[in-house]
Amino acid sequence: MRVITMHGFGIKVLWVLGILCIGGSSYGQTAPASTYPRPMTAQEAQDYAHVLNMVKPGRPYILNLADPQQMRFTQRALAAADRMSTNAPQTYAAVRDTMQRDQKLAATANHSATALAARPLLASTAGGPQDIETISNFGDEGNNVYTATGYSSVLGGTTQTTITTQLIDTQTKTVYASASSTQYAQGTNFQVPVTGKVPSSANLAAVATIVTVVGNSGNTTVVSTAAMVPASTGTMTAPNYCVRTNPSDPNSNCVINGGQTQYQTTSTTLVPSPPPIKVCFSRGSQQSCDYYNSSGRPATSVFYPEAGTASFGTNTIDPSYATAGSYTASIVDPVIGGGCVFSDHQALGTGWSLANASTLQWTLPQLSMTNPTNCLGVSGGRLVNFNFYVEVPLNTGAGKNTGYITFTSAYNPPMPPGYLGIPAIFLEDSCVAAGTLVRLADGSTTVIEKITADNQPQVMTAAGDKRTVLGTAKGVELHPMIRLKTSLGQDLLITRTHPVLSANGLVMARDLKVGDSVKTEKGVAKIVSTAQEKYTGQVYSLRLGWFDEARSDRRTHSANGIFIGDSVSQIQMEQDEVARLKNDRKEVLRRLPDDKWRQEYQNFINQHR
Structure with missing residues (x-):
């Protein structure tokens, strides 16, 4: 069996190949098999060759939209997914804004070839947090039937992600199969597979073009493919x-x-x-x-x-x-x-x-x-x-x-x-700011940064149980945190997605509103204030167990008097939210930044009913 693969890591709009699994739900657009294979148009073939000549196999490159050929390449990927300026105006506006940004930068260098070239994604960011873009599972499934999957995972998610995955012959400039899909208000784990029959003589490559928009900013990144032999x-x-x-x-x-x-x-x-x-x-x-x-x-x-x-x-x-x-x-x-x-x-x-x-x-x-x-x-x-x-x-x-x-x-x-x-x-995770007081099982309190798992301290849960601290960690939070204040005087600075024990069970801190009830050491209290706050210090967390009781109040501890979940509870809640977003259109609408984006999403839903 011959397998072709290429691995890369990238951001925003891109060509890629690599490794990943499950992705959020979306509506896809796959052209009828009868339309393939199809020859590229002359201009399409020139644009493909132009982009491929700029990149090294297996490496992600951010496309420069000041270059008309790279801009057309991006527009074609959107059109393949039926994302047009008429039904996806916000997506197109973000791409145009990126083009204008790139044009200003190119003008400062007199539009030289270097100023218009695609640039390596990892040249200056390797080692830090970044978006991951790749193609997974590119291979011959037998009888010359090939499958490839375009994958995108953007740090913090996206406003919109469109992936077009294609199987092409780089010599004859023939497209053998194409599949596209779009996702709104998600973008952390999105994949689009394509399958097609390809003659054994083809010089085959898989191309995933991933157009992502965060807020109102978009970019294009591309990674080419290479033919390889899999380990047995x-x-x-x-x-x-x-x-x-x-x-x-x-x-x-x-x-x-x-x-x-x-x-x-x-x-x-x-x-x-x-x-x-x-x-x-x-x-x-x-x-x-x-x-x-x-x-x-x-x-x-x-x-x-x-x-x-x-x-x-x-x-x-x-x-x-x-x-x-x-x-x-x-x-x-x-x-x-x-x-x-x-x-x-x-x-x-x-x-x-x-x-x-x-x-x-x-x-x-x-x-x-x-x-x-x-x-x-x-x-x-x-x-x-x-x-x-x-x-x-x-x-x-x-x-x-x-x-x-x-x-x-x-x-x-x-x-x-x-x-x-x-x-x-x-x-191991971190969730609350340094200096947060935690109630221990003996009734005393200590700041969270002094707790370690080495001496197996115990904390008191909201259910009245004594639970041993099994793990601790510290880190930083790049996003604004949430400061909660209650009617009983508690004040807590906590990360956005960390669970807080409300009267109805664990909820993410960002979802609490003024008037909601939370459980505290003094009893049930009302939230009187909730506000975002940038925090540059260390954040800390405790782990009290594994996934068996992740949604239970027996996996809580007090933080400045408010009961919150442990680090595994946070993981479980985040996984639950990703699963819920697959079918919850109201939640997708709530997470989009403004009414213009919500209208574009509604257009998308109406189009795919």
């Missing part, structure tokens, strides 16, 4: 789960011998429905995390090993693999959107070797991602998808080629060739 088998043995003192209790301590944490050594690719691997940055303990920072490591980094193998059957790995091969590692947050890149197409080098002529093996004792731009503070406290992608030069019976393997926790079985499922990563 693969294993991943690290990161892995620590050996627990009680194997049936995921919250029991890790076994430590001679000062070293003991880890399981079996392949995590063979685990059905695997629980997440728990990682702590900033702080942690042998009880709360499989991996955690020791005193000798920076508090603003994640450290854990990476080890595995990839075999390529009868193909042999070229001796140049150490310098010609590369790997990319990232985490992606499908709930809040975006992700962080550990490394982007980094040369294999030290830690990589050949087990035999066709099998690559690696042991990276300290894969690390530093936190220079608050990446971990953004993605902390939730399940994130871990992606590890390897390319290696091959010698095949048909000549030289490139082999690849992708390990990803964003998957839905069955996996296509070259893709293997692995556990997700759980990063």
Whole structure:
């Protein structure tokens, strides 16, 4: 089976290829199969060639809309999704604004070729939080039927996302299949698949053009594809789960011998429905995390090993693999959107070797991602998808080629060739501002930043239970926080999506309104004030358990006298909201920025009834 793939990370409007799984619901537009294959028009073919010549395979590039060809490329992607200026005026206005911005910048450089070129997305942002754009599962499903999926995950979500995914022959300029879809007020985990029959002689590429608008600003990013050979088998043995003192209790301590944490050594690719691997940055303990920072490591980094193998059957790995091969590692947050890149197409080098002529093996004792731009503070406290992608030069019976393997926790079985499922990563979270008082089980209070899981302190829940603190973390919050004030005098600064215990159960802080009732240490109180507030200090959180009771008041603790949920409760609520948005049009309308956008969304709904 021949598989073509390309991996990239990008923002706003783009061409991409890569890895991911589930996406929010939307209405799609797939042209009838009878219209394909179709030859591109002369101008369309010229524009495709123009854009492809600007980019390197596997790398995301932001298109420059001051260039008429790149602008037409964007407009064609919208038109394929039936997004026209008449029915999607706000989307088109955002694209025009971006074009005018790019024209002003190009004018300062006399519209030189350099000033009009697409620019690499990760040139200055690798390591920090960013949007993730890719194509997943691009491969031959048999009988020359190919499938590819365009994927977009934008940090904080989008006002509008349109994805057009196509299968094209880059030599004959033929389009073999095309599918499009649009999503409003979501954009953190959106995918559009396309399937088509393609002759074996085709020089095939998958192209996903992703047009995203945040507020009233849009951009275009593109990533090209490359033909590659999937690994026939693969294993991943690290990161892995620590050996627990009680194997049936995921919250029991890790076994430590001679000062070293003991880890399981079996392949995590063979685990059905695997629980997440728990990682702590900033702080942690042998009880709360499989991996955690020791005193000798920076508090603003994640450290854990990476080890595995990839075999390529009868193909042999070229001796140049150490310098010609590369790997990319990232985490992606499908709930809040975006992700962080550990490394982007980094040369294999030290830690990589050949087990035999066709099998690559690696042991990276300290894969690390530093936190220079608050990446971990953004993605902390939730399940994130871990992606590890390897390319290696091959010698095949048909000549030289490139082999690849992708390990990803964003998957839905069955996996296509070259893709293997692995556990997700759980990063400890942060939710309330430093200085927030927490009531302990003995009746005393302490500021939240002084609580650690190492000495197993207990807190009092709203249900009157004593619960042990199993994990703590600190981070930062890029979005404005919410300050809540109650009729009984409580005052709490909390992140927008963190759950607060209302009279009707846990609700997100941002959804509380003046007059709503919340549960406090003094009894039920009314909200008398709720306001957004920018906060630049540290935020902290507690974890009291796992997902078994995430919606229960037995998973709460007091924060300045108001009962709030723990970090896992927040994850559960965010996941619930993503699921609800798939079918809740009223919520989508509420989240759009103004009446003009709401009218465009209503046009979209009416068009697809």
